[in-house]
Amino acid sequence: MATKRPSSAIEDYLRAIYGLVERGVEVSNATLAKRLRVSPSSVSGMVAKLADLGLVTHVPYHGVELTEPGRRAACDVLRRHRLIELYLVEELGYTWDEVHVEADVLEHAVSDSLIERISAKLGDPTRDPHGDPIPAADGSVEQPPTHLLRDLEPGASGEVARVWDTNPEILRYLAHNGITLGARIEVLERQPFGGPLVVRVGERTHSLGNEVTAVLLIRVPTSQ
Amino acid sequence: MATKRPSSAIEDYLRAIYGLVERGVEVSNATLAKRLRVSPSSVSGMVAKLADLGLVTHVPYHGVELTEPGRRAACDVLRRHRLIELYLVEELGYTWDEVHVEADVLEHAVSDSLIERISAKLGDPTRDPHGDPIPAADGSVEQPPTHLLRDLEPGASGEVARVWDTNPEILRYLAHNGITLGARIEVLERQPFGGPLVVRVGERTHSLGNEVTAVLLIRVPTSQ
DNA sequence: ATAGTGTTTTCGGCATGCCGAAAATTCGAG
DNA sequence: CTCGAATTTTCGGCATGCCGAAAACACTAT
Ligand SMILES: [Mn+2]
Ligand SMILES: [Mn+2]
Ligand SMILES: [Mn+2]
Ligand SMILES: [Mn+2]
Numbered sequence: 001m002a003t004k005r006p007s008s009a010i011e012d013y014l015r016a017i018y019g020l021v022e023r024g025v026e027v028s029n030a031t032l033a034k035r036l037r038v039s040p041s042s043v044s045g046m047v048a049k050l051a052d053l054g055l056v057t058h059v060p061y062h063g064v065e066l067t068e069p070g071r072r073a074a075c076d077v078l079r080r081h082r083l084i085e086l087y088l089v090e091e092l093g094y095t096w097d098e099v100h101v102e103a104d105v106l107e108h109a110v111s112d113s114l115i116e117r118i119s120a121k122l123g124d125p126t127r128d129p130h131g132d133p134i135p136a137a138d139g140s141v142e143q144p145p146t147h148l149l150r151d152l153e154p155g156a157s158g159e160v161a162r163v164w165d166t167n168p169e170i171l172r173y174l175a176h177n178g179i180t181l182g183a184r185i186e187v188l189e190r191q192p193f194g195g196p197l198v199v200r201v202g203e204r205t206h207s208l209g210n211e212v213t214a215v216l217l218i219r220v221p222t223s224q
Numbered sequence: 225m226a227t228k229r230p231s232s233a234i235e236d237y238l239r240a241i242y243g244l245v246e247r248g249v250e251v252s253n254a255t256l257a258k259r260l261r262v263s264p265s266s267v268s269g270m271v272a273k274l275a276d277l278g279l280v281t282h283v284p285y286h287g288v289e290l291t292e293p294g295r296r297a298a299c300d301v302l303r304r305h306r307l308i309e310l311y312l313v314e315e316l317g318y319t320w321d322e323v324h325v326e327a328d329v330l331e332h333a334v335s336d337s338l339i340e341r342i343s344a345k346l347g348d349p350t351r352d353p354h355g356d357p358i359p360a361a362d363g364s365v366e367q368p369p370t371h372l373l374r375d376l377e378p379g380a381s382g383e384v385a386r387v388w389d390t391n392p393e394i395l396r397y398l399a400h401n402g403i404t405l406g407a408r409i410e411v412l413e414r415q416p417f418g419g420p421l422v423v424r425v426g427e428r429t430h431s432l433g434n435e436v437t438a439v440l441l442i443r444v445p446t447s448q
Numbered sequence: 449a450t451a452g453t454g455t456t457t458t459c460g461g462c463a464t465g466c467c468g469a470a471a472a473t474t475c476g477a478g
Numbered sequence: 479c480t481c482g483a484a485t486t487t488t489c490g491g492c493a494t495g496c497c498g499a500a501a502a503c504a505c506t507a508t
Contacts, residue, residue, distance in 0.1 A: 038467095
């Protein structure tokens with residue numbers, strides 16, 4: 001039989017760990033606690049449990065890492081999460097800033113058979129509304145090579161391939177300014193001392209602050 | 225602000241109590257325990273809690289009854305449950321025997337805004353796939369007057385208005401024999417000593433056992 | 449009235465997951 | 479090397495919901 005699904009708390013931890021790694025953020029007790037809006041002592045407790053279950057390796061006072069079973073379980077949740085996000089946008093008229101919260105709950109409630117029907121109805125898509133890759137049913141994921149907008153130099157250009165979906169306000173700000181998936185974006189200049197990045201999108205130019213440029217992933221055509 | 229939603233355990237108890245009353249089954253500790261697949265001692269504990277919360281009245285060693293707030297909360301879950309069942313059938317190709325289990329989980333996970341989008345997409349329907357009335361968003365329900373097939377006498381006829389959805393096997397059996405919502409059904413004869421009821425549906429006649437006739441609700445045209 | 453039977457409640461216990469306070473550990477600055 | 483700040487862990491505790499065993503109760507038949 002298909003082995004039982006982890007509790008929703010466990011699934012949230014696994015997805016959080018996977019998400020931090022995906023964004024290149026250090027997976028510390030503190031970053032996990034902040035991301036999950038939970039106290040550090042709760043994280044300690046759950047990490048010990050995950051290690052017991054063989055889903056992570058844990059070196060006390062140092063880091064946490066997903067094991068292969070842990071990575072697999074994380075991908076399972078992530079697949080559900082992202083398919084649900086896309087489904088809500090495609091079938092129920094949600095916008096990309098509204099779907100994350102809803103999917104964070106539903107990801108634990110949909111059965112395997114329901115999620116496969118959803119996937120089929122959507123044509124087995126590979127990207128969610130934020131450009132995030134949707135893990136396949138077999139647990140494989142393809143991470144598209146992109147660059148953080150923050151790291152691009154003036155003169156560089158490309159198209160918006162992905163947006164980190166944590167902050168709905170930023171997502172609304174972006175959409176409001178025509179900065180959506182697939183938009184062509186060109187870096188015009190970078191103001192010093194942590195100042196904004198001036199970019200052109202279509203006809204318009206925008207000065208984007210650090211919080212925004214740290215959230216936009218750009219596909220640059222001829223990047224070595 | 226909209227007051228917080230009860231836990232899923234509480235919602236399941238409320239829906240179970242409502243469902244027993246709806247079917248005219250005595251709401252006892254035992255019937256509740258059986259329906260919820262939980263021990264009698266668990267029911268005692270939860271009923272005390274529901275009484276504390278003002279959702280039921282409880283006379284120890286006697287019955288449980290929903291208060292008005294309790295009835296209202298039950299209708300809220302029931303609305304979600306039935307809209308989800310219908311949505312799964314209409315939009316995702318589920319059959320009427322598959323939806324109950326799925327809805328039992330999802331009913332606790334969908335937000336109010338999602339359920340209203342679902343309702344809108346379905347055209348604000350008033351019946352679920354089993355013919356059960358869908359409570360309105362304001363908590364009102366219309367219970368259509370029907371008769372249990374078991375109680376009809378030979379010669380009576382009507383159409384299938386509603387099917388109690390607890391047992392998927394019976395639902396499959398019915399569908400397989402063309403006994404679906406709206407089907408015209410006529411009672412031909414009743415075998416004595418708890419024997420089957422012989423009915424005609426379309427061209428065919430069927431001998432239906434007690435478990436089946438106890439689950440079919442018939443709208444009889446000229447019933448006084 | 450009383451005994452017996454079946455139902456309901458009480459009680460102690462377990463599992464999960466959260467918290468704050470206090471102790472332990474790490475690591476950089478000096 | 480040692481001190482101190484920051485991070486992590488440990489500890490006791492709380493909330494929710496479940497269980498089985500035993501006690502309390504109600505109801506029926508005698
Ligand atoms: Mn979640
Ligand atoms: Mn996403
Ligand atoms: Mn339920
Ligand atoms: Mn139903």
